[in-house]
Amino acid sequence: MLTVDAPLPRQPVDLRQLARYQVGVTTHAVSSLESRGSGTADVRAAGYFRGQRLGLAHATTVVMSGQPDLVVTDVQPEPRASIAVRADFDPGAVAILLDYSGSMSFGWGGSAKEKAKKEVVIDLLRNLLPKLPPSTRLTVRLMHKNTDLTTANSEKLYPVDADGRAVGLAELFDKLEKIKPDGATPLLPSMRSAIGDMPADYEGVKTLIVLTDGADTTKQLQVFGPKLERVREPRDMTPEQKQQIGDLVRKDVETFANKEVSKGASVHMVIFGSDQAEEELAVKMFQPVEEFEPRIRGRVYRAKDEGDLQRELLAALRPKVQLLKNETPVSRTQKVNIPPNGMPTNRTGDFQADGTLWWRGPVAADQYDLAYHTTRQGISLDAGDAMCVEMNRRPDGGVDFRRELYFKSVDRGRAAGRMTESDDWLLTAPEYGFRQQGDFYLVATAALEGKNVLSPGVNGLLRQEKPRFLWWELLRPNGQTDERLPRTVYVRNAPGLPAPSWRVVADHGRLKAGLTDREFKLRAWPMTKDPLPLGGKEKLSRGDMEKGGVRSVSGATLRVKLEDVAFVPDTPVDPDRLPPGLAGKPLRCLVVRVDDPTGRLLRARVSWQADVKVAEHQYFYEKADLARLRPKVIRYTAVFGPVTDDFVASRGETEIELLSVADALADDRNKPLVVDLRRPAEAPAPLDVLPPFRERD
Structure with a gap:
């Protein structure tokens, strides 16, 4: 449904010449008319006076843009991980x-x-x-x-x-x-x-x-x-x-x-x-x-x-440190660049010498043992991990293993001046800058490293910590609330970098002055628990999703349907946001649309979303509300996929719940970490992969 609001003067009006009467016409599209890209709709507006139809009518075309204001993309990483070991003895x-x-x-x-x-x-x-x-x-x-x-x-x-x-x-x-x-x-x-x-x-x-x-x-x-x-x-x-x-x-x-x-x-x-x-x-x-x-x-x-x-x-x-699975070197069972006699360690000064650490792998995500001489240390590697481990020799000849905070202990210079930490987390922005490719884009890579259990001891497991839930926010230039948000902000996880990392890209449109004189703040809310749900879990059968299911959840309308849709296109400065083969074409996905009259910041969670390659969350703001720090959300859409009929059938009943992000951000127990991004310089090339992460044979 499309509605048209036009406050008219009291005299008869020729709708073909609305500008003459200084009349503004506002169109409102609800989710049933949602466009994934840009589209058009024919609108016929008629004038009324004191309940009498004047016969004045005008047909026009309304252009609708499906471009969201915020796109949050979670990409399933490859089920492999890499490791680097440092030792100065x-x-x-x-x-x-x-x-x-x-x-x-x-x-x-x-x-x-x-x-x-x-x-x-x-x-x-x-x-x-x-x-x-x-x-x-x-x-x-x-x-x-x-x-x-x-x-x-x-x-x-x-x-x-x-x-x-x-x-x-x-x-x-x-x-x-x-x-x-x-x-x-x-x-x-x-x-x-x-x-x-x-x-x-x-x-x-x-x-x-x-x-x-x-x-x-x-x-x-x-x-x-x-x-x-x-x-x-x-x-x-x-x-x-x-x-x-x-x-x-x-x-x-x-x-x-x-x-x-x-x-x-x-x-x-x-x-x-x-x-x-x-x-x-x-x-x-x-x-x-x-x-x-x-x-x-x-x-x-x-x-x-x-x-x-x-x-x-x-x-x-x-x-040299061996990576063992059941006392067998991983090179015996996996095709990896780890010699059977062990991974050669890096030494302090190597990074400054040639910008490269010896990264080894990739290995299947699993639990292993690190072995050096008579010492063993358990290690758990998750999909997409790139973990740097430090060895220190003990007086008795054994060694202690410690997970390193990469951008604090290894690559100290890259994030200098753009680092902040709490008791539990270290936030850094190792790379940022702007690129002009048609529009002006702010491009930043942010890393969030957990500080707990860095040294678990031989009876524990080395593990790369990640938050259960994470929210990013890019504040307006100079922290002023009267400046407009960028046209679109894109946030995605970036697996495979030397620390848990995310890419933030802000499209500022065609600016006259560029971005070099502006200042930004990047805020991160890492949470060890999910935000509280609105109501309970909604359960839908495959038939419900095929024909389209509608539910009411705490005042919000939830529409769920299996559709052929395309993900939001990649930007010119971040062409690898989506996995290969998934960009630019309609794919079978589960689409969740939420209309909330109160404009709350929500997030949909599907019971099997960890099994699909992409979970994309799109937020559409109330345009008249952009002066606020967090504008009112007039529409939220989540796309999970791609999926096949067999995949959906194998999951049985699908559970969907809505999480209240707004309540989590307002909770004083969830403190944000903030880094300043001051006066970004022009980045000559896309910031794709950090130079330290390169494997050697």
């Missing part, structure tokens, strides 16, 4: 074995004209070793002088040489520069010697890092006969010969996995700069190091280039 005892066989004199591609692989390794060690914590028990051994296949020579170079003389890092690098690579690659005997270099009485974490460009050669005489005078390259072997030599070395590696032989050390094999045949044979030989018992499980890694080698060596020199 040393990696324990680390023994490095360097392959100085003859091939290390050549470049990555095998050419003598390229930078020698020996020089690549020296440059990396010169950059990384001085940055290790001073308490690291570091040893370095060099495998060389194996000019025939009968020897297995290696030499300890650091922190004391073969003569027991103390050696510093500068002298170590000088020695490595002067020594010329030569000979064969007796890796396994040299690995045993390197294991013996670590302190015998050390009970902490032990790691053996092997940097090699080739496969082990100790079994070549056994396979090719005692008359073999030089190393046979894998590319020159038959498949049968590669199989035989690979099996022989692999069997010895399996023996080496015995804790009495490996001394409880995790073996980190880094293979680089070799051709495909050599690389494949080396991987086959040493794959068993990834099958050691969980506490000393190792890793075999193939570095593709110098940058890859640097990242892998850096990871090998960090403490």
Whole structure:
């Protein structure tokens, strides 16, 4: 129904020339005429005088816009999560074995004209070793002088040489520069010697890092006969010969996995700069190091280039934390970028170095155990989580795990000056600015991090806290109540960022002065309980929803129907507000329309809404009421979907309740947190994903 109000003068009026009489015509559309986008309706207005119809009539077209004033979108996150771990303590005892066989004199591609692989390794060690914590028990051994296949020579170079003389890092690098690579690659005997270099009485974490460009050669005489005078390259072997030599070395590696032989050390094999045949044979030989018992499980890694080698060596020199499900590394059951020997930890200063943390995953939302040496810590990861965890070493050698407040402890600079906290929550605005793309848009990313149970202890669970109910409010520029609200404010959750985050976009239309001189306040009401419902839960059958059900709830009219509707379109500055494939087309959804004569701020909740991809809440304000802080809501619409007939049928009876947001905001027990967004600068690109959240292989 559409009604027309036109207060007319007492003389006869020509409705075709209403402007001449200074008469205002106001149209009112109730929900049955609601338009999801922009639409038109033909209206025929007639004039009356003292109860007499004058015969004056005029047909015109009224344009109706379905654009709401506030759009709150809850998107179901992907059922996966990611994790990053930080630790500033040393990696324990680390023994490095360097392959100085003859091939290390050549470049990555095998050419003598390229930078020698020996020089690549020296440059990396010169950059990384001085940055290790001073308490690291570091040893370095060099495998060389194996000019025939009968020897297995290696030499300890650091922190004391073969003569027991103390050696510093500068002298170590000088020695490595002067020594010329030569000979064969007796890796396994040299690995045993390197294991013996670590302190015998050390009970902490032990790691053996092997940097090699080739496969082990100790079994070549056994396979090719005692008359073999030089190393046979894998590319020159038959498949049968590669199989035989690979099996022989692999069997010895399996023996080496015995804790009495490996001394409880995790073996980190880094293979680089070799051709495909050599690389494949080396991987086959040493794959068993990834099958050691969980506490000393190792890793075999193939570095593709110098940058890859640097990242892998850096990871090998960090403490590593395993993510286990039923004592099994998640990499055994899920396709994730978490090595079986554990996630390398981040260190303070990494963020400032390159803007990136080592994020690992994504893993299925579930409960897991974090394992470091002898310590276990339960962790619960929910869909969309990206949790940063800090490890601190205890005096007894164990560690404590603590969930970090990301924008307070890790990325301190991004939200500087835009941070506020209560006893329970930390609110930050790590990014905000304006963009002009047709209209002027204020774009902000806000993070809300729970402060309770940051350190649950080994008997508790690390968990990313989120409020049960959350309401956002963007105050007008400069906090003035006599300025108009933006044309439309869009609020949505933004899963996958380094803390529970939301995106707020305010469309200010086509302004002359822009937004640079304005100031905003962003307020958040996090609540651990839902707002109180109006009345009870309304129950509707599938038939009710197909034909359209109408209920009266505490003075408000509730209309529920399954319809083909389109969600509110994405804005140009936030094109990923809706999941892929859901924007811009009608979809089968459950639509809840609420008409409340008192204009209360309400929220509909459906019993199965957590199972659909999008729950969208649209609020339409009384235009004459925009000077108020919270305008009167003349219409509220909620859209849940998309759904299928089978989905609806499987849910049986659907329960719907209306929550009183207005009462919750007025409750003194629900205190808002406020951050100031002063003088936004122009943002050159959409603020889509925070740079720290990027996964690495």
